[in-house]
Amino acid sequence: MKYISLFVSLATLSAKVSAHYTLPQLIVNGAASSTWQYVRQTNNWQDLNPVTDVSSSDVRCYTSLQSGTSSTMSVKAGSTVGFTVSGNPSSLYHQGVVNVYMAKAPSGTDVSKWDGSGNVWFKIYEISAKTDGGNTITFPAENITQVNFPVPAQVPSGQYLIRIEHIALHVASTFAGAQFYIGCAQVEVTNGGTGTPSPLVAFPGAYTGNEPGILINIYWPIPTSYIQPGPAIWPASGSGGGSNPPTSSSTTRASSTSTISTTSKASSTTKASSTTSGGGSTGGTVAQYGQCGGSGYTGPTTCVSGTTCTVLNAFYSQCI
Ligand SMILES: *[C@@H]1O[C@H](CO)[C@@H](O)[C@H](O)[C@H]1NC(C)=O
Numbered sequence: 001m002k003y004i005s006l007f008v009s010l011a012t013l014s015a016k017v018s019a020h021y022t023l024p025q026l027i028v029n030g031a032a033s034s035t036w037q038y039v040r041q042t043n044n045w046q047d048l049n050p051v052t053d054v055s056s057s058d059v060r061c062y063t064s065l066q067s068g069t070s071s072t073m074s075v076k077a078g079s080t081v082g083f084t085v086s087g088n089p090s091s092l093y094h095q096g097v098v099n100v101y102m103a104k105a106p107s108g109t110d111v112s113k114w115d116g117s118g119n120v121w122f123k124i125y126e127i128s129a130k131t132d133g134g135n136t137i138t139f140p141a142e143n144i145t146q147v148n149f150p151v152p153a154q155v156p157s158g159q160y161l162i163r164i165e166h167i168a169l170h171v172a173s174t175f176a177g178a179q180f181y182i183g184c185a186q187v188e189v190t191n192g193g194t195g196t197p198s199p200l201v202a203f204p205g206a207y208t209g210n211e212p213g214i215l216i217n218i219y220w221p222i223p224t225s226y227i228q229p230g231p232a233i234w235p236a237s238g239s240g241g242g243s244n245p246p247t248s249s250s251t252t253r254a255s256s257t258s259t260i261s262t263t264s265k266a267s268s269t270t271k272a273s274s275t276t277s278g279g280g281s282t283g284g285t286v287a288q289y290g291q292c293g294g295s296g297y298t299g300p301t302t303c304v305s306g307t308t309c310t311v312l313n314a315f316y317s318q319c320i
């Protein structure tokens with residue numbers, strides 16, 4: 001009896017000290033795969049620690065100490081896939097936001113032999129924060145045990161990496177305080193469309209760490225708005241005149257059980273304060289929501305017409 005209670009209190013203590021996690025299982029057709037079957041095993045598979053240096057190559061797939069490859073799963077364009085959370089507890093326990101990116105392996109290159117380098121990543125999904133002008137900030141991804149999202153129907157067929165990141169923001173008020181929990185799955189998209197994904201970003205490269213959605217004190221003063229890090233989602237909702245991807249995805253919040261696909265909390269994840277267009281810069285003009293200034297920034301500073309370069313912090317000005 002003594003033994004058991006000692007064990008329990010130690011377990012409780014360690015859960016508090018290192019409430020970290022991994023994203024080791026791909027969910028396809030509602031079923032979770034084995035751990036690290038289709039998701040490349042990450043460096044933190046045992047210690048569960050996050051990446052905090054956004055300039056490190058590990059911000060891409062977090063596999064620098066691992067073999068870096070896994071098996072490749074077939075998924076239909078337009079279908080819903082997901083990642084499970086594994087940890088202590090097995091949920092996105094920290095307050096933060098989620099982004100999901102895809103990158104197509106160059107033709108002729110097997111995705112299992114590809115590292116995902118270059119300007120190849122486009123964002124397909126996000127779970128942002130919700131704000132109401134300064135009274136509250138809430139994180140719809142908080143405590144969810146899996147992240148489900150559609151593979152856009154417009155994605156061309158072929159082999160891809162799907163990269164999920166959860167950016168935990170509980171200690172993000174100093175530079176490199178934000179914690180990145182990352183996983184990359186290998187998939188073969190079938191029944192694909194004819195879209196041209198954009199904008200394309202690189203990892204590392206997509207973030208400087210000074211973005212107002214990464215370098216942020218979420219507690220005080222309560223942020224009046226939240227700007228989701230990264231480019232706009234592709235395809236932009238309502239664009240193209242073609243078929244739009246499903247806009248609703250289900251998430252599963254942590255509950256007393258950790259089984260997959262029970263107690264699903266449907267959330268329509270409308271992007272309250274997120275970007276739906278622009279995000280990058282073309283030529284000498286910065287698109288809406290792109291960076292246009294800040295300490296250390298050397299890129300273009302002219303905002304596309306209709307937007308104004310606005311200082312958000314000493315390191316980041318944005319066209320809004
Ligand atoms: C998440 O879980 C923690 C710990 O159980 C709890 O304190 C918190 O209120 C939960 N948050 C949400 C949004 O469910």
Ligand SMILES: [Cu+2]
Pocket residue numbers: 018019020021094
């Ligand atoms: Cu943690």
